[in-house]
Amino acid sequence: MPHYLAELYSPKQTWLNLTAAERQQFLEEVGAAMPALAALGVDAISLGQVDQTRLHTSEHQFYAIWRCTDDQALEALIGGIAQSGWHDYFDTINAGGEGCDFGQHLTQLINA
Known part of the structure; x- marks a missing residue:
């Protein structure tokens, strides 16, 4: 059964203090790990900036x-993200678990 991870994250001051070259180097290292994660069955569905104009939006900058x-x-x-040093640079909130359909989710909510 597929599992999903939703991340919300914003840069910490440690990220903001890096030079552009240091940021680029870090992100190249993160990118280099992606083929191994893909081989394990990890797929990035969507990444981007959070639209702050939406109702009830998160204060985090990216998702x-x-x-x-x-x-x-x-x-x-999750382990790869942590091992990369990501959390040293970004304030991150994770929500992950096994996916289900809408009806199954309604049952989860009823049983909560």
């Missing part, structure tokens, strides 16, 4: 939505 083939791929993604 990423990931699809993973299973729980092991999700754990590899």
